[in-house]
Amino acid sequence: MVCFNLTGQPAIVLPLAQSDATPERTAAGFPISVQFVARHGDEATLFRLAAQLEKARPWFDRKPPVAT
Numbered sequence: 001m002v003c004f005n006l007t008g009q010p011a012i013v014l015p016l017a018q019s020d021a022t023p024e025r026t027a028a029g030f031p032i033s034v035q036f037v038a039r040h041g042d043e044a045t046l047f048r049l050a051a052q053l054e055k056a057r058p059w060f061d062r063k064p065p066v067a068t
Contacts, residue, residue: 010043012036014050015059031062 004011015031038045054060 004037007040009040010038010046012046012050014053015062016053016057018062031059 013033013035015033017032019030019032036046036049
């Protein structure tokens, strides 16, 4: 996301999924995020997209496991 911040393009990272446990990794539930980028000065599109995705797949209550 840093390169988009340097160019002035709006970008957003949204948590859209959670990982499953695999033999290589014992922990499950870590967020998997996707980055979206819009045209210069078009932040409104990203906010609308984020609102639609959160409505379809709410992520407010999902929490990753805490490492001890």
